[in-house]
Amino acid sequence: MLCDLCEANFAKLAKTPNLSNVSPKYYKFVDVFSKTKAEVLAPHYPYDLQINLEEGTQPLVSFIYFLLASKQEVLKTFIEKKLNTSFI
Numbered sequence: 001m002l003c004d005l006c007e008a009n010f011a012k013l014a015k016t017p018n019l020s021n022v023s024p025k026y027y028k029f030v031d032v033f034s035k036t037k038a039e040v041l042a043p044h045y046p047y048d049l050q051i052n053l054e055e056g057t058q059p060l061v062s063f064i065y066f067l068l069a070s071k072q073e074v075l076k077t078f079i080e081k082k083l084n085t086s087f088i
Contacts, residue, residue, distance in 0.1 A: 041087060
């Protein structure tokens with residue numbers, strides 16, 4: 001039996017993408033650019049890896065390189081969205 005999240009992910013994958021703006025010669029590659037597939041997490045396995053932090057430490061919170069303020073805001077929004085959907 002699949003977990004509720006897995007079932008929801010499989011339901012998303014079952015939707016047929018709109019190919020009206022895609023040339024037929026690219027149909028075989030359409031799954032590579034599928035927004036629906038991009039929004040679905042890969043299944044979990046017993047051998048999934050994790051990063052163990054040292055006890056009492058916190059990960060650094062800073063940008064690793066300079067970005068314009070407008071791009072920092074876009075990045076922050078993207079990261080928050082992915083955190084809220086449990087992608088990261």
